[in-house]
Amino acid sequence: MAIAKNTICLWYDKDAETAARFYAEVFPDSKVGAVHRAPGDYPSGKEGDVLTVDFTVAGIPCIGLNGGPAFKHNEAFSFQIATDDQEETDRYWNAIVGNGGQESACGWCKDKWGINWQITPRVLTEAMAAGGGEAKRAFAVMMDMKKIDVAKIEAARRG
Template structure:
């Protein structure tokens, strides 16, 4: 069995996929084709489909005009090992998009992302509820997540 996330783009699907696969190590475009039959979204050749991987996750994308815009009910979460990885991805993905609290942003295509340090999950799993509370309170004050203040909150 294979699980694949599917993303519907109104336009610019190929640019979005090329951008995403350039950012995440181990990612690649698998296929990029046009649907060569008339279909409910348009005439033959107007609808495009791509298969790609981001890291170790499988995705399909379709460019088939407007339908439902992306929203927070689906996001891509990237757990980063270092602050440098967080900064690099955050800066690239926020260009033309919007940033939100707690490490969330929407890219220029409206897709929601969560850029988080792997360390946050470890800190939030600590058996000390007071430590988890401090880390949570620190995280809630951030837009882009920053490992050093999270570690400081855990150590306080």
């Protein structure tokens, strides 16, 4: 397998492989590649422990690093997943939140490993791109949402 020129490295305490397998089950165009074990002891693990996992999330190459508890994720980084309809939005949202994650605001949620996700229906992105009153109405409605309600965004776009 060729090594990508640019890869996102995500730090996990010890669950990089479990997280990668979860993402591969939930999102299309996602898979788990090589699992690399530590060739020797390291600060947060022992020789033979899973050190890194190569995986892809919705077409984006990633490496999961089992680096221990020193660093935690926050909202400064998130994956934004564009959805086509309410069913797709619900499927991803429910998978993340329903498996130990938590809801946030405006289409954001966090998985049980602390990775942040924006589950963003295309209708919302299109409304914002339209600008003017359409964007203002869609934005105002979105500000009161956790998971995005496609029908309410569509109604706001129409005025």
